[in-house]
Amino acid sequence: MKHGGSIHKRVMYYAQQEKEVLYCDLNIKDTGYTERQAEKSREKYGSNLISGRASDTIFYRLRRAFINPFTTVLLALAVVSFITDMLQVESFSRNVTASPIIFCMLVVSGMIRFIQEMKSKKVADHLVSLLHSTVTVLREGKWTELSSSELTVGDQVRIFAGDRIPADIRLTKTADLFLSQSVITGESAVLEKTSGKISIQDSCTYSDYKNIAWMGSAVMGGSGEGIVLAVGPDTVYGGFSGMISQRKNKFDQGAASIARVLLRFMGVLIPIVFVACGLTKGNWAAAFLFALSVAVGLTPEMLPMVINACLAKGSASMGKKQTVVKNINAMQGFGSMDVLCVDKTGTLTGDIILLEYYMDILGNESERVLELSYLNSLYHTGVRNHLDTAVLKYREMPGLGEQLGRAAEQKAKLDEIPFDYERKIASILVGGEENNLLIVKGSIEEVCRRCRYVEYKGEKREKKPENSSDVHAVVDEILEDGMKVLAVAYKPVKKNNLTKEDETDLILIGYLAFFDAPKKTAADAIGKLKALQVGIRVLTGDQKSVAASVCHRLGIDTSQILTGAELDAMSEEKQIMQIENTMVFAELSPKQKAEIVETLQANGHTVGYLGDGMNDLPAMVESDVGISVDTAAEAVKEGADVILLKKDLNVLEEGILEGRKAFSNMTKYIRITASSNFGNIFSIVIASVVLPFLPITSVQLLLLNLLYDTLCLVLPWDHVDQDACSRPLEWSGRTLGRFMKFFGPVSSFFDVITFLFLYFIFCPALCGGEFAQLTETAAQTQFIMLFQTGWFLESMWTQVLILHLLRTRRIPMLQSRPSGPVMFVTTVGILFFTVLTFTPLGKIIGMMAMPVSYFGFLVGVVILYLFVVTVAKGIYVRKYKELF
Numbered sequence: 001m002k003h004g005g006s007i008h009k010r011v012m013y014y015a016q017q018e019k020e021v022l023y024c025d026l027n028i029k030d031t032g033y034t035e036r037q038a039e040k041s042r043e044k045y046g047s048n049l050i051s052g053r054a055s056d057t058i059f060y061r062l063r064r065a066f067i068n069p070f071t072t073v074l075l076a077l078a079v080v081s082f083i084t085d086m087l088q089v090e091s092f093s094r095n096v097t098a099s100p101i102i103f104c105m106l107v108v109s110g111m112i113r114f115i116q117e118m119k120s121k122k123v124a125d126h127l128v129s130l131l132h133s134t135v136t137v138l139r140e141g142k143w144t145e146l147s148s149s150e151l152t153v154g155d156q157v158r159i160f161a162g163d164r165i166p167a168d169i170r171l172t173k174t175a176d177l178f179l180s181q182s183v184i185t186g187e188s189a190v191l192e193k194t195s196g197k198i199s200i201q202d203s204c205t206y207s208d209y210k211n212i213a214w215m216g217s218a219v220m221g222g223s224g225e226g227i228v229l230a231v232g233p234d235t236v237y238g239g240f241s242g243m244i245s246q247r248k249n250k251f252d253q254g255a256a257s258i259a260r261v262l263l264r265f266m267g268v269l270i271p272i273v274f275v276a277c278g279l280t281k282g283n284w285a286a287a288f289l290f291a292l293s294v295a296v297g298l299t300p301e302m303l304p305m306v307i308n309a310c311l312a313k314g315s316a317s318m319g320k321k322q323t324v325v326k327n328i329n330a331m332q333g334f335g336s337m338d339v340l341c342v343d344k345t346g347t348l349t350g351d352i353i354l355l356e357y358y359m360d361i362l363g364n365e366s367e368r369v370l371e372l373s374y375l376n377s378l379y380h381t382g383v384r385n386h387l388d389t390a391v392l393k394y395r396e397m398p399g400l401g402e403q404l405g406r407a408a409e410q411k412a413k414l415d416e417i418p419f420d421y422e423r424k425i426a427s428i429l430v431g432g433e434e435n436n437l438l439i440v441k442g443s444i445e446e447v448c449r450r451c452r453y454v455e456y457k458g459e460k461r462e463k464k465p466e467n468s469s470d471v472h473a474v475v476d477e478i479l480e481d482g483m484k485v486l487a488v489a490y491k492p493v494k495k496n497n498l499t500k501e502d503e504t505d506l507i508l509i510g511y512l513a514f515f516d517a518p519k520k521t522a523a524d525a526i527g528k529l530k531a532l533q534v535g536i537r538v539l540t541g542d543q544k545s546v547a548a549s550v551c552h553r554l555g556i557d558t559s560q561i562l563t564g565a566e567l568d569a570m571s572e573e574k575q576i577m578q579i580e581n582t583m584v585f586a587e588l589s590p591k592q593k594a595e596i597v598e599t600l601q602a603n604g605h606t607v608g609y610l611g612d613g614m615n616d617l618p619a620m621v622e623s624d625v626g627i628s629v630d631t632a633a634e635a636v637k638e639g640a641d642v643i644l645l646k647k648d649l650n651v652l653e654e655g656i657l658e659g660r661k662a663f664s665n666m667t668k669y670i671r672i673t674a675s676s677n678f679g680n681i682f683s684i685v686i687a688s689v690v691l692p693f694l695p696i697t698s699v700q701l702l703l704l705n706l707l708y709d710t711l712c713l714v715l716p717w718d719h720v721d722q723d724a725c726s727r728p729l730e731w732s733g734r735t736l737g738r739f740m741k742f743f744g745p746v747s748s749f750f751d752v753i754t755f756l757f758l759y760f761i762f763c764p765a766l767c768g769g770e771f772a773q774l775t776e777t778a779a780q781t782q783f784i785m786l787f788q789t790g791w792f793l794e795s796m797w798t799q800v801l802i803l804h805l806l807r808t809r810r811i812p813m814l815q816s817r818p819s820g821p822v823m824f825v826t827t828v829g830i831l832f833f834t835v836l837t838f839t840p841l842g843k844i845i846g847m848m849a850m851p852v853s854y855f856g857f858l859v860g861v862v863i864l865y866l867f868v869v870t871v872a873k874g875i876y877v878r879k880y881k882e883l884f
């Protein structure tokens with residue numbers, strides 16, 4: 001059982017009152033609320049939204065774009081430089097424009113972030129708008145369909161089988177209303193709800209609230225009406241859902257842990273930079289600002305945004321391929337999913353099921369069996385399913401149709417216990433001349449277990465255990481052909497209503513056999529998924545022999561098939577082993593489906609679950625990526641993370657590829673940034689310890705950071721090599737560390753070469769001597785500016801280059817081209833910042849035009865760098881068999 005949600009006081013109070021009190025207190029008329037009343041109530045009790053969407057306002061996004069560590073440090077720099085400019089009038093001419101420039105950087109970086117965020121939001125909103133659940137509400141005297149988010153306390157709503165309860169509701173009218181509260185209690189049992197008042201003790205569980213329908217519950221059968229008592233976060237479900245979404249946030253957690261690693265790393269090194277600069281340069285204020293800039297420059301502050309953009313981009317491309325991603329955090333699961341659990345009907349077999357045979361217990365065609373099944377299906381108010389639809393199709397048959405119609409006229413419905421996946425049977429009570437008739441249809445085993453007699457040619461006989469093998473002989477043959485078989489039984493009763501105790505001592509009368517053919521495309525799709533290294537597991541509630549037949553024909557390994565009962569009989573250790581090695585599971589209850597998913601996860605798999613039935617819901621919620629289809633019941637769609645517009649494994653294959661692309665771009669960003677930061681901070685520590693001046697000014701550092709961040713923002717739009725998508729992508733900090741330690745020092749090595757060259761050869765040559773020997777301030781200033789510009793250029797060039805080098809396993813440009821936007825931003829970035837050093841603007845931030853000879857050196861360094869990193873990459877890939 002999950003904890004966290006608490007029952008609202010209002011719900012508790014009105015559960016114990018007659019409904020008239022409720023009508024009176026909330027001023028509800030027979031015509032329901034007026035729009036004005038609803039508006040007022042919404043102001044008073046809030047909206048029916050759960051995800052705490054407050055964080056999604058434009059204002060919030062603006063604030064997040066402009067107020068962050070990066071902009072704060074920039075602002076501090078702007079203020080400090082403005083004050084020093086004012087005070088130090090002699091350097092006024094040189095520095096007066098530094099603060100406006102910093103201010104411009106601030107605006108530019110904020111705008112980039114903001115635009116990016118809005119783009120992601122637009123994509124997410126669009127996708128969510130595709131899937132909006134509606135509710136039937138009484139407003140202004142009319143029953144209307146409204147979006148469930150418009151619901152408010154006091155609204156009168158109607159619910160039907162297959163619906164998901166949209167709020168916490170006090171029921172006022174019920175007709176065989178059965179709910180599954182599995183989303184809240186984790187139990188898959190189905191409960192009947194009523195509309196009378198109840199009395200509550202302290203020990204009451206959610207199930208004891210018989211007249212309350214909890215938000216998020218699924219309507220398994222029947223219908224009802226009720227008054228909304230609590231909406232949005234006030235509901236029990238609202239209290240849970242925060243936790244539910246948190247659970248699916250593995251990637252965010254991973255990303256945060258990486259950020260923490262980097263921050264811890266900086267926490268050690270930044271103080272060293274500060275102290276070293278302070279001691280060697282003597283200016284503690286400048287040292288502090290510099291250390292602060294280093295900290296900001298190296299913080300992976302774009303991390304959340306790049307991740308968001310990657311996910312949004314990925315879900316947008318999936319949207320184009322008939323896959324709607326509802327929960328954007330489930331995208332990571334798509335990238336790393338290595339096991340896909342599927343149900344049978346509709347996924348492996350066709351969407352349309354046909355009733356092929358209706359027969360008595362020895363296999364002869366029997367219209368009486370058809371008639372009883374027809375009544376059962378007709379009066380069944382449970383969630384519509386393929387089997388009932390197939391039975392009802394017979395009313396269109398000439399001749400037979402009229403006969404069935406007459407039977408329905410003569411026998412009216414009295415009561416029912418709808419189908420649920422625990423009992424696996426559906427019971428209907430109809431009126432008759434002498435006796436009322438209980439008609440039961442359902443899984444062979446469950447029906448036969450409840451039968452005491454068999455009927456053959458109108459003759460009732462005691463069912464003997466020794467005869468049961470004969471009975472099965474008839475069915476087994478059909479099952480082996482992959483047909484779905486239901487048993488039909490009946491019993492005359494004298495009552496007018498049903499309880500589960502009535503479902504005993506039944507008379508078995510015959511069977512229904514449905515043709516449920518394997519899909520032609522399924523075998524192909526399974527092959528493709530195999531090629532993508534995603535293992536398929538079939539989890540069905542259907543019979544073992546049917547599952548065996550269908551799976552065998554599709555080329556799924558059926559050498560071992562486990563049934564739910566067999567699993568339950570095993571010890572826990574054995575279960576873990578067996579589940580890992582079995583491809584097909586049959587005769588499962590919804591709970592067992594969820595348990596199998598759980599075990600697979602515990603075995604280290606990232607598990608996807610594709611299903612469309614109410615019985616798939618618990619497993620779907622448990623899995624890393626819950627996938628359903630557009631045609632599934634509302635409650636199931638609500639529980640899924642991803643909705644396929646077509647139930648086809650081929651659609652899923654494309655979705656997985658898109659997911660991996662998005663995932664790959666995210667990993668790329670994290671790895672490259674982490675290793676590049678690692679290298680940079682290393683170089684800066686070395687430089688600030690040994691140099692008598694700062695290796696780079698704060699503003700320059702931040703400018704470099706701005707360029708790199710802008711670059712990273714186009715990464716989500718980068719191409720991904722095909723081989724990078726050929727297997728599930730593992731997300732682990734362990735390999736990140738090794739990546740950082742491998743490539744970071746490589747770039748540090750080239751930084752140090754540049755330092756040495758600038759300090760001992762290049763600058764002395766131009767300034768007329770080594771730094772220590774220079775006495776004039778002007779010459780010293782020139783030396784420093786040359787050095788800083790030199791390093792700025794080298795650092796920028798290599799940082800951009802590393803992006804091109806490490807984004808692919810292959811040779812950049814030649815074997816693997818980046819996408820247009822990446823190419824554009826990198827080229828323009830390099831050009832712009834190189835040209836900047838020649839302009840007056842560059843001068844303002846302490847840079848100067850470098851002589852052409854330096855660019856000669858730079859090109860040499862870059863070529864060498866390119867060569868070394870390529871070799872290093874080769875070694876890395878050979879050693880670890882992967883780059884990302």
Ligand SMILES: Nc1ncnc2c1ncn2[C@@H]1O[C@H](COP(=O)(O)OP(=O)(O)OP(=O)(O)O)[C@@H](O)[C@H]1O
Pocket residue numbers: 342343344345346385387388419424425426441442443444485486539540541542543613615
């Ligand atoms: N409408 C119904 N009336 C009576 N019995 C039913 C009905 N629907 C299903 N059953 C019984 O419940 C069993 C399990 O249902 P079902 O086959 O739909 O399970 P499932 O796990 O959804 O299967 P699949 O993997 O094919 O989707 C069936 O084999 C059948 O015996």
Ligand SMILES: [Mg+2]
Pocket residue numbers: 343344345612613
């Ligand atoms: Mg199903």
